[in-house]
Structure formats: C-alpha cells, structure tokens
Amino acid sequence: MTPSPALLQELSRSRLRLGGSTAPAGTGERRSRQKGPGMEFADYRPYEAGDDFRYLDAAVFARRGEHHVRQYEVHRPARVTILIDGSASMAFGEPEKFAFATTLASLMAFAGLAGGDGVQMAVWSAGRLHISPRVSGVGRAATLFEWLARQKPSGGGFARGLRQVLGSAQGGLIIALSDWMGEAAPANALSRPAGVELLAIAVGAPQEEDPEFNGQSEVRLRDGESGIEFDFTADRAAIGEYKTLYRQWREDLRSRFLRAGCRFLVQRSDLDIDRAVRTEWRVQGILE
Template structure:
C-alpha cells in the first residue's frame, strides 16, 4: 500500500487512518488514503531469427543484453517479468518470475538461447494474443517483413514498446571504389549479384533511412512506442539518456 492523499473524515470511516498531525495543526479530522500497489506483467520478446546474428557486435548479443537489463529493471521495480525468444519458428518462454533475487534465473535462461529461422512477426502476433496484460517489449531488427496494423492487434490493457536494433554495417556500409558482390539472405538463402559503388551505397542509405521512418510510423499509428538502438552503442549510456528522455524508464 502506498500513500495517495488525505480527505475529510466521514462517519463510519476507519479511525485507524485518522491523521493525528493534521488534527494537531488544524483541529480537523482527516483520513489518510492509500493505493494498493499491484505488480505489472512485463513480457520481453526477443527476435532470435538468423538475421539477428549479424554485425559487430552482433545484434542478438546486444538485444539479449538489453533484454536482461530491462528484465532486471522490472524485477527491481516489483513487477512480474517473463522473457521470450522467437527461434526455430516458435516462441520459447522463460519462467515467469518476481523479485530482483530471481534475476539470475532469467539471465541463465537467456544465455542458453540461440538464433535460428525467420518470421519474427509470427511470434509477436502469438505473444500479443496470449499475454494476460501489462507491457510487451519486442526487440528485433524487423527485417523479415513489413509491419501491418493487424499484426499489432492486442487485448485491451496491453501496451507495446518496439525496439529496433541495427548494426553499424547495416546503417552505414563502407565501400570504396567499385565492387562486384554476391549478397545472400541469411534467412531465406536467396542470392543476387550487386555492384557496389558510391551511387549505389548512397541510394541504399537513403532507402534504409526511409524504411526506418516508415517502420516508426507504423508502430506509432498503432498506438505503440518505438525506439531505435544500434548494436555498437553504450547500452548503459542509452538507458540513462534516450530511455529516460522518452519516459520509457524513470
């Protein structure tokens, strides 16, 4: 129970909640009112698709570290936390735990998870349709397909925070001169030839930035929060600055 406010005493009120200090100062009877704290349910869904195993440092390692940090923050705040990883075409769930003393169980479970397969948005739809409520934090590179409004439908009372993780190599590839490359999709295995020169790289950067803005717009239009993080950034610094400035963490 947490103190909320005072109100004037009314006949029938529990006299145990009378505030003696107010009576001593003002000679008036006031009742202390309280709010009962109920722990929130926090579900952190991590994308374990093959595309996350890319970058220096790789996106999955960064995302797992971030998931562990956010999970611990939830436990320290008295909330109930469950981690989930989409890998091998299905969602793997951790135990649902409460209390900072149980954080090690989440960390140990998270350390055993591996990347495999594709189709993260299928896992997101599954989680959103089954969570009992609270906050869902979805951490992914969001590269498997476009986000459509129906993918973000969820029960009343469920909030969503989407975290888009990218690598430096994806955002700003470095090519000098001209190179003939064969690119391979790590999830589908599809290959195609590509001529990398300054014009092509500049166009890629422009397309990538537009895709990121479109992605942000889709989430915001669906009533979700959105934040982008790069795998080579200082997580502690990001949490202390970006996350607090946007009101995600207090």
C-alpha cells in the first residue's frame, strides 16, 4: 500500500528516532561518536603534527600560548532495516495484520529516507528472507513501496529471519514488525552486534485482543502456520480466561524485549494511522 500524499508530506519534516545506535561511515544526518571536520562545534584539542591549519583557533592561542584545533560533530547517515513478519498468522484479522504492517513499514521507511538515512526492507515469508535494495533519498521511496507491494504472507518460522537480520546487521536501527506469535521472539533470537538498536513492534488484530462473544458454541480452531487443529468450547468463562492469558502473554513479551535492551511498542491493526503519524509516534519515540 502506497501511503497517502498528505501523510508523506507530514513525514517529510520528520525522521526516525535512534537511541544508542551509532551510524556507520559516510556523510549524512546522524550525529556519530566521532569528531572531526563538520558543521556543529564540539570541543578543542591540542594541535598535533599534520592537523589542518584551517582549524587552528587564534583566540585560544592568544589566551593560553598553545595551539589548539576546533573539533566539530560529525554527522553520518544511519542504516535502517525494516523487517516484516510474513508468516501465515499475519494474514489474520480485520484489518489484516500483514497489510497493516506493510503500511506502517512504508511510512517508517519514508521517514527514514526523509531524515537522510539509508533504508532497506526485508520480509520473512515462505521459509526465507526476501530483501529489498538499500536506498537513500525520498526520491527512491517508490522503489521500496513497489517492492513491498509484491510480498505475500506464507509459512512460519519468523525467529529464523529475525536472527539472520540481527546477526548480519552493521550498526544502525532495525525495526521488526510481527505479531510475535508462537516462538517468534525466543531469547536467543534477540542477540545482536554492538551498535545495533532494535525497535520491536507488536502488530495485533482487534479480534485477537477482544474476541466477540455470541453465546456458547463448539468451534474447531486451526493454527495457520503449523496446521494443528483442536476443538474449543467458546463460552463466557473461556473467553474471559482467554483475554486474561492474552494480556499476560503481551506483558511477558514486553518484558522479554526490555530485558534484552530493545524498545517495544504495540500497534493494533485498527489504529488511526493519520493521528499516529501526527502525534502518537512522536510521543512513543518512533519519530522526532
């Protein structure tokens, strides 16, 4: 789904918020831990042989009688990777979780491009990782939108895709969108190299969080990924117990990510996306 022009215009004045991740080499928009020639003054240091004379500070020499050079913050582009769970369970819900996740991914990708970052998308589907080109500049946003529109949910095993992306990351921000069902986020899937920040977004459907109760009935449930079926008596007590377990599972999931040093947010598929982009995402720390 291509985001509306109004939302893209709103995002053109934004960028993705990074926490502790460090940007790789290359001139760009993110402040790195390095200092050198740049635009924003950071500090002085004593002159060393080979330093550029243009950065000598005459005022410091007049006060101290020693040569010092001015240092500036170096700004570099971040590497942003947006990973979407394309497992079969994401095809559930009204609105559908996978379609909703791709909309969120498109908006976040555009914000990354607008902020000067290099952005790449990945979708785990049919047991393998599908990876888009890495692009920079808002003029390349259509490349990502068109690539994402061709992806379809199928299969399972999202934890493998998550491990692949985290294990091969070279710094920057990874945004992972999934319903995190089953073993999508085991503890060993969250390890990552130093300098890699993970923002985990739990995509849920309203029917999962608050299923309707229409009186007692016998139903057969089928797991969309494993194919396992079982019978279930849907009465008021069972629905109440389900809601309690669902809330507990979501809190356990949140705790798992926080313990691993990741950010964690919940986005339901009936979210008002316009309001989220304009206000909620800034409060939640997605945008700045």
